[in-house]
Amino acid sequence: MARRPLLLLEKTVTKSAPPPLMISRFDCERLEALLETPIARGLDTQALQAELERAEIVEPAKMPADVITMNSTARFLDENSGEERAMTLVFPRDADGSADKVSILAPVGSALLGLRIGDSIQWPIPGGRTISLRVLSIQYQPEAAGDYTR
Structure with missing residues (x-):
């Protein structure tokens, strides 16, 4: 019986498919605990x-x-x-309502988690429009700074 050749398929990210996602073990543990709190429920x-x-x-x-x-x-x-802006992804207790702090429990917050420089996301906003954000740079990341408790 003849063997068929293996075909290697290249994985591509399209506008409809979310980009690959990487999360630190500490963040995952804290987020799973957050999902069990009354605020998240x-x-x-x-x-x-x-x-x-x-x-x-x-x-x-x-x-x-x-x-x-x-x-x-x-x-x-x-x-x-075409506007550039900085945002910090925070836990709900640190969200103060300002545009530069986005709670992980906000729809855009969960969409930002795990994105990499160059990745884009799109999400609908009131009024039927869609916003598209592309990650330009990471100004601060706790893990890169060696701050594993933040």
Whole structure:
């Protein structure tokens, strides 16, 4: 019986497929605990739960410096307006309502987790529009700074 040749398929990320996701073990543990709290139970956390389920979990010391983790500050380009801005991905207790701090429990917060420099995300906003953000740089990442408790 003749053997068929193996075909190697290249994995590509399209606009409809989410980019690969990497999360530190510490962040994963803290986020799973957060999902069990009363504050999270009253919200739609399905997107965050789905992200955690599909994520590759790595030790904090092995986290690449170009990945958005909890408490990371990243610079983004709004591809619709051309505006650049910095945002920090935070736990709900640290979200103060300012535009530069995004709670992980907000829909955009769970979408930012695990993105890498160069990745883009799109999400709908009220009024039927969609915003597209591209990660330009990571200004601060706790793991890269050796701050594993933040």
